[in-house]
Amino acid sequence: DCLDGKFGEPMISSTPATSELRASHATLETVRLDAVEIENFRAYRKPQTFDLSAYLIVLYGPNVFGKTSFFDAIDFGATGDIGRLHIDDRQRFQKVAKHLDCGCEPSTVTLTFRNAEKSRKLVHTVEEQERSGAILDGAPVTRKAALVALTGFNAASGADRIENMARLFRA
DSSP states (O other): OTTTTTTSOOOOOOOOOHHHHHHHOTTOOOEEEEEEEEESBTTBOSOEEEEOOSSOOOOOOSTTSSHHHHHHHHHHHHHSSOGGGOOOOHHHHHHHHBOTTOTTSOOEEEEEEEETTEEEEEEEETTOSSTTOEEETTEEEOHHHHHHHHHOOOGGGTOOOHHHHHHHHHO
16 A cells, blocks of 8 residues: 555655765674575464565564564574563573474574675574574674674674674664
């Protein structure tokens, strides 16, 4: 309905002036999330891939259709945690994050993103023994390295507080 103009003519704003942003924050890179792949995570049993390359993305559906699980997947894929749930116990987290019917099959979230025009893949698996572990472009990385890649911060710029970086990503 929105795209068909039922609520008025759709407007797509021009691309933000990233050069101005870079000039004022020399330590930032432009990062774009292109896709999210979810399997056996929260409401998503079967593998699902969401293309996020459009300028406008509308996520809608009835209650218990997976909208919140979609955002939880992005949060988990980036941080190895689901911030809104505040679960410290790893076994309880695994029980909450995994799809109820997946048994012992792996629960994974893969984020495909671009920074400096290079396509990258970040994979988090619920069954990891530590929340800090992830796979970035096929190699194990720390939670901090994953967040540095996703937020565009230069690690040398003082962005060394992991929880602050997680909050920045969630914002």
